Amino acid sequence: MVSIETIKAAQAGDREALIALLRDIESHVYRTAYYILGNEQDAMDASQEALIRIYTKITSYEEKALFKTWVQRIVTNICIDKFRRTKPSVSIDEHEMVFASEQDVEAAVLRKDAAKDIHEAIERLPEHHRAVVVLRYLNDFSYNEIADTLNLPINTVKSYLFRARHQLQGMLADYQKGGVRG
Numbered sequence: 001m002v003s004i005e006t007i008k009a010a011q012a013g014d015r016e017a018l019i020a021l022l023r024d025i026e027s028h029v030y031r032t033a034y035y036i037l038g039n040e041q042d043a044m045d046a047s048q049e050a051l052i053r054i055y056t057k058i059t060s061y062e063e064k065a066l067f068k069t070w071v072q073r074i075v076t077n078i079c080i081d082k083f084r085r086t087k088p089s090v091s092i093d094e095h096e097m098v099f100a101s102e103q104d105v106e107a108a109v110l111r112k113d114a115a116k117d118i119h120e121a122i123e124r125l126p127e128h129h130r131a132v133v134v135l136r137y138l139n140d141f142s143y144n145e146i147a148d149t150l151n152l153p154i155n156t157v158k159s160y161l162f163r164a165r166h167q168l169q170g171m172l173a174d175y176q177k178g179g180v181r182g
Helices: 004-011 015-037 040-060 067-085 102-124 127-138 143-150 154-171
Strands: none
Touching: 004 015, 004 040, 015 040, 015 067, 015 127, 040 067, 067 127, 067 143, 102 127, 102 154, 127 143, 127 154, 143 154
């Protein structure tokens, strides 16, 4: 992750440090945006907006919070605002795949179907539940980091995660039984 020296250099106006900092965080920003918003185009727009905001506000970052928490707060807030303005639509990219055997094809299709189902289940969660799931399980944030990022009490974070897990278990019950959704 980003070093404090790089952050301080970027805050002091070092253009190369700022570019390195933005490059280091852009994939994390995009991943969060994609899972909250649910489609590539909206995620790219939100990521770009978040990176611009980080670029323009880097001097306002204070070491009171972890840098990744500060960054995730920015991208999450942008995504939640964007989500409220427009409801997301699912966009699954189709890629040509080459496999050695039929078993490889079947395994790849099952993995892709499972990933699609999980993504769609996350998309159906209420926006705050979705945000805590993305921060916890995709960005590996602690409860405290999620609370700081979303400006929520820690018990609310725990409650949202509990409810989100329960909802996801219901939506993905066929996988728990070893079956395939149909």
